[in-house]
């Protein structure tokens with residue numbers, strides 16, 4: 594009996610000293626797969642989920658384009674480990690080195706792989722760079738909390754090239770810079786004139802609910818209107834699959850317009866934020882991934898401003 598107790602206690606002791614970690618802790622390896630969507634043009638489509646320890650933040654869309662001068666990369670993922678996996682995949686797929694990286698905007702799933710490529714090769718809109726300087730570390734800290742060891746050795750790397758030019762040409766590919774806003778203060782869409790692929794960053798989502806922590810909805814609608822007018826063959830959104838039919842532009846707009854109208858109606862009928870978040874989802878949006886979670890977040894992001902705008906001021910000095 595003593596023997597068993599001692600063995601049991603020894604077992605307990607050792608398991609306390611070395612806790613059994615969940616199986617994903619053994620690898621921390623991203624399984625990235627390139628998908629060809631046009632001539633010389635490859636994309637990695639992230640999971641349509643929120644950041645979890647299981648996905649390591651692989652929830653974002655990345656693109657790379659092989660040109661005669663080198664590879665052009667659009668966004669770099671959520672961590673240094675992701676950046677390393679991306680660089681390896683680019684080399685295996687194209688046999689080439691990276692010549693240019695664009696960051697579409699300052700959200701952490703899009704830029705925290707930057708350090709692997711070198712700041713001197715990375716270009717972003719001036720307001721994106723300013724945003725990264727003030728908020729980049731905070732974003733990074735937050736992902737360390739959410740993703741733990743997936744983030745090991747990740748450091749914020751600020752792009753050194755300001756996108757103040759209208760286009761850049763690498764080999765046969767002319768990349769037109771389309772500075773816009775609405776998802777954030779500065780959203781860079783990019784049109785590859787050689788292939789007709791329109792890379793929109795998070796101005797477009799497809800079958801994954803749009804995120805709104807830095808949104809200005811009226812500017813976002815203006816940008817979507819502009820995107821629709823630009824001649825293109827395929828849209829590659831920031832989240833969700835490549836889109837040859839513009840469904841990503843249309844769905845993002847109709848989702849945001851529905852969400853805004855629901856929130857306005859809720860404010861006007863005096864609902865609080867918790868009640869407002871319980872809005873019924875119309876059939877056309879029911880299959881959109883993480884919609885319930887994102888609606889809760891969007892209520893937190895957008896409701897206070899709408900209340901301020903729409904509710905009559907009642908307070909001191911009001912006669």
Ligand SMILES: [Zn+2]
Pocket residue numbers: 698700776795804
């Ligand atoms: Zn974003």
